[in-house]
Amino acid sequence: MLEDIASGFELFFTLRNILAISAGVCLGVVVGAIPGLTATMAVALALPFTFNLDPVTGILLLVGVYKGGVFGGSITAILIRAPGTPAAACTVLDGYPLARKGQAGKALNMALYASCIADFLSNLSLIFFASLIAGLALAFGAPEYFWLICFSLTVVIAISGSSLTKGLISGLLGLLMSTIGLDLVYGTQRFTYGNFNLMGGVSYIPLLIGLFALPEVIDFYLRRIAPLAIKTADQSRLTWQEFKGSLVSIVRGSFIGVIIGTIPGAGATAAAFLSYGEARRTSKTPETFGKGNLEGVAASEAGNNGVAGATLIPLLALGIPGDVVTAVILGAFMLQGLTPGPLMFQNNLTIIYAIFIGIMLSSIVLLGSGKLAIRYFAKIADVPRHILLPVVLMFCVFGSYAVQTQIFDVGVMLAFGALGYLMMKINMAAAPFLMGFILGPLFEDNLRRSFLIADDITIFFRSPICWIFIVITIFSLFVGIRRELRMNRAKRATLRLEGPQ
């Protein structure tokens, strides 16, 4: 084994490999920061460059792009409320309020440190527990997935904002929106009204951009006085105390990310929201979440970056891609004549070790390139809003169009922008809507697949994994609702003390 590790080191430590991973991370950060251009798109764009590279160099380039892209999404989420990637939508909840308070630097640095730590822990999990966790992931069938999604949906309570009922309505509307398109089982149409563009459902990138970024633009032009300008980001620094205060949430979020990332199809967005929900649930000051709490930024970034390394676990250990990005990386492996899976650990162990070393290095590179990116991207915060917002709108339009090169998607973005603005005005949180929309297809697919496997409802209680998720779902619902009700009761008691309404 030591011999293989030594050979892995020898194979990895070349200038080409180090340059590839550095370039990959930097490219990923920049592309990830642009709304509409996702980490998936960045990896797909980088794929042709790997054709003439060595296997290790090529794979590391793609892994670097992926990891950089996941972090990059948080930059614009914090600075201009336009999440670069869907997973960064959770970072908006506390990142943007911090930026508005003139603490963009703090938020960006916290996002970076949380991302790097989560990425590092995720990589360690990949290296040491790949086979163990991959085995666990294989035990997930449709009923187990169904309960996992149910558990993930309970986080809607934590992200409901000022009104629990409105948050729940928002989440249900998101789920309802996800039913648009062709039915998965019968292939019949649902709410498409013959529109070909809706057959595959509503595109989630235009929805995400519209829901979060566009309301800010509309609000700016309709307000009496311009909203508070974001102050210079460079003046706010993250203190050791602030970092220490969020460390537990970072570590917890990283492991949530690792577990979710290992399960194919679950996705970084769910991990980010789950991690955020847990941080809020265990916080002594849950009422500060959503109003600019650094722990909220740390938890969501740890959750979504914890997924990055873990999605490679089913890929490397079993040859199963966990999401679209890893499917592209699987393609890159195959182009290089390598087939990920158990046999690769026998036949190409040196390459595996070289990739592991490169992946570990990527966390350090991410820290360096992230610091650099923050330094320059943070200057966006200094641009006057009347100049910045037309440019933001342009990115929204270009980004939405780029997803499928269809003007229809620009229309979808504008429609959800109007909806997002309406939701902003009636104090209805948009995050539960997004959560419902993203988890909706998985929820319905696994519900119906379970019924297709067995005509009996007992299939939902067939395994210990089902029971574990049932128990934690009920527990999470009970604790979440009780806390929200208590908080409302406390607010009402304060109002009563202040005088009659």
Place this chain on the structure above:
Amino acid sequence: MTTPTRDADAKRGRRREITFAAATLAASVLFALFVIPGGVTTPASVVHLPLSPAFLPYVLTAGVGIFALIHMLEAIYAPHIPPDDDEGGGGLHARWKIRGLMLSVLLLIYLLLPERLGMLITSILVTIALLAIGGERRPRILFGVGISVPLLVYLFFVFVAQVRMPLGIFEDWM
């Protein structure tokens, strides 16, 4: 805030919440009665109810209706909780109607003109117009930013991200 002002705000807030809940409840009923039957094709061969394409839409619509009802009861019987501090401060702009109309037209331009004028020209036009509406009067900024930024972003998307943008009037030239 003085007590009469707070009372008036609370009354207004309560009324707004009741209106929201009533509208949501009505929408969920209409959705269940007309939109789902008209918009979802259910095959006759469906054996189990959960396998029906209309099952989840009905369940979710019922959920929306129930929570809207709870929200309405809460708004009627429980003391009103004012929403968290409005971050932006200030109400609507004095000319919000005309500004809103102009913004709507510009957003429609982004939707309707790219395929005729091309994405670059459209984004230059809209960006310059938005800068002007936002209060920018310096020609160097107005035209400098309005032309150079869309051009750079366009070039990035076309040549780096390799996205085929609509060329519009330049279609025949390229």
